[in-house]
Every structure is written in structure tokens, then in C-alpha cells.
Amino acid sequence: MLVKTYGSAVYGIHATTITVEVNLGTGINFYLVGLPDSAVKESHKRIVAALRNCKFNNPRHEITVNMAPADIRKEGSAYDLPIALGILAGSAQVNQERLGEYVIMGELSLDGGVQPIKGVLPIAIQAQKEGFKGVILPAANAREAAIVGGLEVYGVETIKEVVEFLNGDRQLERQTIDVEAEFRQSQERYEFDFADVKGQENIKRAMEVSAAGGHNLILIGPPGAGKTMLAKRLPTILPPLTLEEALETTKIHSVAGKLGKHASLVSVRPFRSPHHTISDVALVGGGMFPQPGEISLAHHGVLFLDELPEFKRGVLEVMRQPLEERVVTISRARFSIEYPASFMLIASMNPCPCGFYNHPEKQCVCGPGVVQKYLNKISGPLLDRIDLHLEVTPVPFKELSQERVSERSESIRARVVAARKRQAERYAAYPGIYCNAQMSSQLLQEICVIGNEGKQLLKTAMERLGLSARAYDRILKVSRTIADLDGSEQIRTEHLAEAIQYRSLDRDGWAG
Numbered sequence: 001m002l003v004k005t006y007g008s009a010v011y012g013i014h015a016t017t018i019t020v021e022v023n024l025g026t027g028i029n030f031y032l033v034g035l036p037d038s039a040v041k042e043s044h045k046r047i048v049a050a051l052r053n054c055k056f057n058n059p060r061h062e063i064t065v066n067m068a069p070a071d072i073r074k075e076g077s078a079y080d081l082p083i084a085l086g087i088l089a090g091s092a093q094v095n096q097e098r099l100g101e102y103v104i105m106g107e108l109s110l111d112g113g114v115q116p117i118k119g120v121l122p123i124a125i126q127a128q129k130e131g132f133k134g135v136i137l138p139a140a141n142a143r144e145a146a147i148v149g150g151l152e153v154y155g156v157e158t159i160k161e162v163v164e165f166l167n168g169d170r171q172l173e174r175q176t177i178d179v180e181a182e183f184r185q186s187q188e189r190y191e192f193d194f195a196d197v198k199g200q201e202n203i204k205r206a207m208e209v210s211a212a213g214g215h216n217l218i219l220i221g222p223p224g225a226g227k228t229m230l231a232k233r234l235p236t237i238l239p240p241l242t243l244e245e246a247l248e249t250t251k252i253h254s255v256a257g258k259l260g261k262h263a264s265l266v267s268v269r270p271f272r273s274p275h276h277t278i279s280d281v282a283l284v285g286g287g288m289f290p291q292p293g294e295i296s297l298a299h300h301g302v303l304f305l306d307e308l309p310e311f312k313r314g315v316l317e318v319m320r321q322p323l324e325e326r327v328v329t330i331s332r333a334r335f336s337i338e339y340p341a342s343f344m345l346i347a348s349m350n351p352c353p354c355g356f357y358n359h360p361e362k363q364c365v366c367g368p369g370v371v372q373k374y375l376n377k378i379s380g381p382l383l384d385r386i387d388l389h390l391e392v393t394p395v396p397f398k399e400l401s402q403e404r405v406s407e408r409s410e411s412i413r414a415r416v417v418a419a420r421k422r423q424a425e426r427y428a429a430y431p432g433i434y435c436n437a438q439m440s441s442q443l444l445q446e447i448c449v450i451g452n453e454g455k456q457l458l459k460t461a462m463e464r465l466g467l468s469a470r471a472y473d474r475i476l477k478v479s480r481t482i483a484d485l486d487g488s489e490q491i492r493t494e495h496l497a498e499a500i501q502y503r504s505l506d507r508d509g510w511a512g
Contacts, residue, residue, distance in 0.1 A: 001023070001024050001090045002021065002022070002023045002090075003021075003022045003023075003086045003089040003090045003096060003099070004019055004020065004021050004022075004086070004099075004100060005019075005020045005022070005082040005083075005085050005086045005089070005099055005100075005104055006018070006019060006020065006082065006100065006102070006103050006104065006132070007020055007067075007078070007079050007082040007103065007104060007105050008103055008105060008122075008123040008126060008127070009072060009074055009075070010118070010119035010122050010123065010255055011072075011335070011337055012255075012290075012337040012338055012339060013122055013248075013251045013252055013255055013292075013339065013340070014122055014126070015119065015122040015123045015125065015126035016069075016072060016126070017103065017126060017127070017130055018067055018068065018069075018072075018074065018079075019067070019068045020065065020066075020067055020079065020082045020083055020086055021065070021066040021067075021068060021086075022063065022064070022065050022083065022086030022087055022089070022090050023063070023064045023065075023066075023090070024059055024061040024062070024063055024087075024090040024091060025061060025062045025064065026061070026062060027061065027062030028060060028061070028062060029062050029063075030044050030062075030063045030065075031062075031063070031064045031065065032044065032065045032067075032083075033064070033065070033066050033067070033070065034065075034066050034067030034068060034069075034070040034074060035067070035070060035071065035072060035073045035074060036067060036073075036074045036079075037073060037074065037075045037076075037289075039075065039076050039077045040067075040074050040075070040076070040077070040079055042077075043077065043079060043080045043083055043108075046077075046080055046107075046108050046109075046110060047080060047083060047084045047087065047108060049110040050080075050084065050108045050109065050110055050111065050112045050159060051084065051087070051088070051112075051159075053110060053111050053112055054111075054112035054158070054159060054160050056088060056093055056163075057091065057093065059087065059090065059091035061090075061091070063087060063090075065083055065086065067079070073334075075289055076107075076117070076118070077107040077108075077115075077117075078105045078106060078107055078117040078118075079105070080106060080107050080108035081104050081105060081106035081107070081108060081114060081136075081159065081162070082104045082105065084108060084159060085099065085104060085159075085162065085163070085166070088163060093163070094163055094166050094167060095166055095167050095168065098166050099166060101132065101133040101134065102132060102133060102134050102135060102136050102152075102154075103123060103124075103126075103127040103132050103134075103135045103136075104135070104136045104137075104162070105117055105120075105123060105135070105136075105137055105138075106136075106137060106138045106156070107138075108159060112158045112159045112160060113157060113158055114138045114139070114156050114157060114158060114159065114162075115138060116138045116140040116141050116261060117137070117138060117141060118254065118255060118256070118257040119254055119255045119257075120137060120141040120144045120145050120254055121144055121145065121147060121148070121247075121250055121251050121254040122251055122254065122255065123135065123137075123145070124144075124145035124147070124148040124151060124153070125148055125251075127148075127151060128148050128149075128150055128151045132151070133151075133152055134151055134152025134153060134154060135151060135152070135153055135154070136154045136156060136162055136165075137153070137154070137155060137156070138155065138156065138157075139155035139156060139157050140155070140261040140262055141155070142154070142155025142175035143155075143175060143177060143262050143263065143264040144250075144254060144259060144263060144264055145175070146175045146176055146177045146264065147177065147179055147247070147250070147264055147265055149179070152174055153174060153175040153176075154172040154173075154174060154175065155172075155175050156172065177264055179243070179264075179265065180243070183243055183246060183265055183267050190235070190236045190268070190409065192232050192233045192236055192409075193233065193236060193408055193409045194233050194236065194237065194406060194407060194408065194409045194412060195405055195406050195407065195408045195409070196229075196233070196406075197226065197229060197230060197233065197406055198395055198402065198406065199395040199396070200226055200230065200392070200395060203219070203226075203230055203390055203392055204230070204406075204407070204412070206388055206390050206502055207230060207233075207234055207237070208237060208412050208415065208416060208485070209388065209478060209481055209482055209485065209498075209502070210234070210344070210346075210387070210388055211234060211237045211238050211239075211344075211412075211413075211416045212415070212416045212419040212420065212481050212484060212485050213387075213419070213423070213435055213436035213437050213477065213478065213480070213481030213484070214344060214434070214435035214436065214437035214438065215344070215387035215388055215436070215437045215477070215478060215481065216323070216344060216345040216346070216347075216385060216386040216387050216388070216437070217234075217344075217345070217346050217347070217386065217387070217388045217390065218308070218346075218347040218348070218349065218383075218386045218388070218389050218390070219231065219346075219347070219348040219349070219390050219392050220348075220349055220350075220351050220389065220390065220391050220392065221348075221350070221351065221391060221392030221393060221394075222350065222351070222355045222356050222359050222362070222392075222393075222394060223350065223355045224394065225392040225393060225394045225395070226392060226395060227306075227348035227392050228304075228306055228348060230392070231302075231304045231306075231346045231348060232271065232273075232304070233409065234271075234302055234344075234346060235268065235269045235270075235271045235301060235302050236409035236413065237409050237412040237413045237416050238269050238301075238302070238344075238413070238416065239413070239416060239417045239420050240268075240417075241266075241267060241268065241269055241300060245300045246265055246266055246267055247265070248299065248300070248340065249266045249270060249299055249300050249301070250264075250265050250266045252292050252296050252297060252299055252339065252340065253266055253270075253297065255291070255292060256291055256292045256296075256297060258297065269300055269301035269302065270297060270298050270299070270300070270301035270302070271298075271301055271302045271304065272294045272295075272297050272298040272301070272302070272303050272304065273303075273304040273305075273306060274294045274303075274305070276305075276306070276307050276310040276311045278294065278311070278315060279315065280312075280314055280315045280318045281293065282294065283295060283315055283318065283319070284296075284318050284319070284322060284328050284341075285328050285330055285339050286330045290330045290332070290337050292339045293328065293339070295319065295322055295328065295341045295343055296328060296339040296340060296341050298341075298343040299339075299340045299341055299342055299343055300342060300343070301343060301344070302343065302344050302346055303343045303344070303345050303346070304346045304347070304348075305345070305346070305347045305348075306347075306348050307348065307349060307350070308347040308348065308349040308377075308378060309349055309350075309374055309375070309377040309378060313377060313379070316378065316379070316382055317379065317381075317382065319345070319382065320381055320382055320385065322341040323345065323385045324385065326340070326341055326342040326343075326438075327339070327340055327341055327342075328340075328341045345385075345386065347386070349378075351371065351374075351375075351391075352364055352366045352370060352371040352374050353366055353370060353374055354366050357371050358391070359394070360393060360394070361394075387437065387474045387477060387478055387502075388478065388502040388503075389502060389503055390502060415485060416485075418485075418487075419481065419484040419485045420434075420435060422484045422487075423435050423436055423484060426447065430443065436477050436478075436480050436481045436484070437477060439477055439480075441473065444473060444476055444477065447480065448476040448477070448479070448480050448491060449490075449491070450476070450479075450491050450496065451490075453493050454491060454492070454493050454496050457493050457496050457497065457500075458472070458475065458496060458500075461475075461500045465500070465503075467500070467503055471503050474503070475496065475499045475500055475503065476491075476499075478499040478502060479491050479495040479496045479498070479499035480495075482495040482498050482499060483495045
């Protein structure tokens with residue numbers, strides 16, 4: 001007897017519906033075909049134990065399971081539940097009438113419990129596209145799937161619940177959530193605030209410029225100057241996620257298994273801070289079974305690299321292409337997967353190994369040439385993709401002891417949102433461009449027009465401060481953002497002057 005159930009396979013951040021065909025014939029063997037990996041092949045032992053412990057009959061027949069399309073590799077343990085239900089339906093223990101209406105996924109425990117799985121949101125989206133009535137999933141993943149409208153979502157704890165539901169002996173509670181209400185409610189949940197930062201007004205201003213234009217930023221300063229504290233507060237001044245951005249970010253976290261139990265929507269911009277011992281695969285994604293890396297988990301948010309020179313040079317170099325193209329392509333012999341990677345890079349570093357080069361009070365003990373060697377750990381091409389270079393100096397006691405409360409993130413974010421709105425209107429006719437940092441060279445010439453006085457200022461700056469030619473485009477982009485914050489249609493000389501001072505590492509002789 002032939003029975004069909006439906007599951008789903010996730011590749012990248014998209015899902016493909018898998019038809020699980022179960023045929024019971026004469027004999028006693030078990031065959032599993034359709035390019036399954038080891039975890040799928042092991043499902044037979046889990047299924048047999050689960051059915052026996054739940055008092056179901058194990059059919060004494062030859063069982064052939066085909067997972068179609070047979071040329072797509074099936075990975076993971078999430079196919080246990082559809083295979084088990086196919087076997088039960090083939091032996092007349094489950095009514096087949098409703099079986100084809102649902103996409104069913106879940107890993108089985110030996111006692112018949114249904115364990116959580118990864119990639120539920122892409123699975124639910126694909127099920128809705130293909131016209132399925134609903135999805136039956138582990139209870140821990142039900143809220144995540146309920147984000148998708150027009151789909152019946154049922155969360156189950158055991159295989160017995162699914163069997164009774166399909167046989168009409170039990171009513172399962174449909175999982176529903178008000179996506180927009182939950183999205184609005186959780187958007188303002190921030191652990192940090194710029195009001196906690198004493199002093200550093202010039203750095204706060206630079207971070208406001210960075211957030212307003214989507215510019216990458218590097219902070220250079222001695223230990224304890226507040227670099228990490230400032231970086232952790234950057235997401236609090238970024239514009240709130242749109243619902244579309246939140247769904248895309250949630251899909252990535254769902255595929256990577258980072259949402260956690262009973263989670264639904266990622267409604268605040270992600271902040272990822274990997275340790276400097278991270279590998280290149282963990283940073284950009286990939287592996288034997290490809291998974292999103294840290295730069296994809298930071299999509300629509302911030303990737304913070306603390307102690308930048310301590311990262312392996314090869315690890316940093318693999319970011320160069322994603323920083324420009326805002327997408328990561330993982331290529332293998334038989335397939336290619338794309339993960340989105342539109343993130344803001346924020347980095348911090350000490351100016352030298354001892355940490356006190358250019359310190360106003362403490363003496364640097366590094367030998368001749370050591371400072372330059374330390375800075376050379378960061379390649380020119382990577383530094384070229386960082387728009388703002390800022391020197392962070394220690395906060396004096398007078399400012400630390402002040403009781404005056406600093407400006408809150410909410411106030412700064414209001415100005416950032418207004419600037420982003422101007423940019424959205426400016427780039428409405430250019431698909432894929434939403435902020436000044438994404439401008440191409442051609443757009444730069446059209447949009448960042450400066451007068452003779454501004455050109456003279458730039459020329460003087462490049463000659464006297466030793467700024468490199470590569471700094472030219474970056475200064476224009478940043479000055480356009482400063483003008484947007486100022487509500488100005490034209491880039492004025494004061495906007496250019498402020499942008500020029502944010503290029504510390506381009507100055508000749510900065511490191512001796």
C-alpha cells in the first residue's frame with residue numbers, strides 16, 4: 001500500500017517541499033531512498049522505538065520510503081514524524097484523508113515525544129505558497145510558524161496527539177499570534193542606552209552619523225576608554241526594523257537554530273559580537289552542512305569585532321566581498337547557497353600592543369616600529385571599506401563624576417530616523433539602495449555635488465593631512481549623511497570639514 005506525506009527541506013533561507021512516499025509490500029526489510037544523510041537514515045531505529053513505546057503496531061512488511069525529489073540531499077532528523085505517520089497510515093492505523101493537507105515535520109524521541117527543529121519559518125512560508133491547509137510541528141516551534149498568515153499551525157508534544165488529530169479523535173489548539181501587535185510591542189526592548197555613557201560627546205556624534213548613513217566605523221583608543229560600551233549602544237539609535245526586514249532576519253535566525261523555544265519574531269536589530277578566535281567559516285557561513293555565519297546573523301543589524309587586530313588576517317579578509325555586495329555565496333560541487341549579509345561593521349582596537357600610544361597621561365612602552373606593525377595587521381582593502389575612523393580618549397574624572405544625565409538613545413534615534421527618511425526618498429528610484437553608505441561611484445557623482453569652496457577644502461585636507469585618494473569617496477558619503485542630519489539639500493563646507501576629521505587612520509604619521 002502506498003501513502004504520501006509531506007515535509008520540507010531548507011536550503012539557504014528558502015524551503016523546498018519534500019514528498020515522503022511510504023510503500024508497504026511483502027517482506028520484512030526497511031529501505032530508505034532519496035539521497036538521505038546519516039541522520040535521516042538513523043530515523044528507522046527512532047521510529048520503531050517511538051511507535052512501540054506509544055503502543056502502536058509495527059507493521060511486519062517490507063517498508064520502502066522514498067523522499068522526492070530524489071536528487072536533493074535530505075539532512076537532519078526532522079523527517080522522523082512524516083515517515084512515522086506514513087508507516088502508520090500504510091498499516092491503516094492513521095486515516096489518510098487529512099494527511100495530504102498538512103506539511104508535517106518533527107524529530108521523534110524514543111518515547112514518542114516530538115522535539116524542536118530548525119528552519120520552521122521558511123517551511124511555513126513555502127507551505128502557504130503551495131496551498132497547504134496548515135503545518136503540524138513541534139510545540140516549541142509553533143509560535144515561529146504562526147507568523148505566516150493564512151495557515152493553520154498546530155504544535156504537538158507527541159506523535160500520539162498527531163495520530164488522534166488525523167483520526168478525528170482529538171482537537172488540537174491552533175496557534176495564532178498578532179504579528180503586528182507583537183512586533184510593535186517588542187521593538188523598544190533595549191538593554192542599553194546612550195544615557196549611560198558619560199562624556200564622549202564627539203564619539204556619540206560620530207556614531208549618530210554612522211547610524212544615519214549606515215556607515216562602517218572603527219574605534220581606536222586605550223583600554224577602558226569606553227569603546228565596547230559605545231559599540232553595544234549603537235543598535236539603540238538605529239531606525240526600527242520594518243516588518244519585512246524583521247521577517248527576513250527571523251528566517252536567517254530560524255535556519256541557524258538561534259531563535260530559541262517558543263520564540264516568534266526578531267523585532268530588534270541584531271547585534272553580533274564574535275570572539276577573535278572565530279574561524280572564517282563561522283564568520284561568513286558554510287561548513288559540511290552549510291549554515292549562516294555571524295555576518296548573516298547580523299543582517300539588518302550590527303557586527304561588532306572587538307580587538308580587531310587579534311582576529312586572524314585570513315578571517316578578516318573573507319569579509320571584504322560581503323561588505324561590498326551585502327550577500328554571501330557558499331559554493332559546493334553540487335549546489336550553491338546565498339545568505340543575505342547587509343550589516344554595519346563596527347570594530348574596536350587598541351592603538352598598539354600595550355594600549356597606550358597617544359594616551360594623554362600614560363607612556364607607551366612599545367618599541368620602534370611596533371605600533372605600525374600592529375596596525376598593519378589590518379589590511380588596506382579592509383580599512384578602505386570602513387568610513388569613519390575615530391580616536392577614543394579616556395573620560396576625565398570631571399565628566400565621570402557629573403550627575404547630569406546624557407542624551408537618551410530615543411532622542412538620537414529620532415534624528416537618525418529623519419535622516420534615513422530623506423535618504424529613502426532620494427533613492428526611491430534606485431532598487432537595493434536605502435542609505436548613503438550603499439551609493440555607487442556613479443551615484444556619488446550625481447548626488448554628492450560640492451562647490452568650489454568645498455573642493456578647495458578637500459584638496460587642502462588631502463595635501464596637509466596626508467589623506468589618501470581612497471578617502472575621497474568616503475568623505476563625500478559621510479558629508480552627505482551629515483548634511484541629511486542637518487536637513488540640508490546641499491553639502492556645505494562645515495559638513496565636509498566634519499567628515500574629514502573622521503579619517504584618523506588615513507593621516508600620514510599617525511602611528512609614527
